[in-house]
Amino acid sequence: MTRFTVPEMSCGHCTAAIEKAIREVDAAATIDCNLDDHSVTISSDLPTKALQSAIYEAGYKSEAA
Numbered sequence: 001m002t003r004f005t006v007p008e009m010s011c012g013h014c015t016a017a018i019e020k021a022i023r024e025v026d027a028a029a030t031i032d033c034n035l036d037d038h039s040v041t042i043s044s045d046l047p048t049k050a051l052q053s054a055i056y057e058a059g060y061k062s063e064a065a
């Protein structure tokens with residue numbers, strides 16, 4: 001389980017874009033976006049860096065928390 005803070009994630013469009021980007025690199029990932037604390041929790045076999053770059057490709061800077 002990897003948790004990221006994504007400060008600019010602010011609405012359903014953002015979460016959908018992030019979820020889509022993660023699923024493109026790992027279709028089996030479990031993703032939980034929380035708009036209240038701007039966090040994304042991902043369960044995936046991929047390394048943290050790969051997940052983070054997928055989020056970045058979607059247009060969001062994130063920090064592994």
Ligand SMILES: [Cu+2]
Nearest residue numbers: 010011013014
């Ligand atoms: Cu948004």
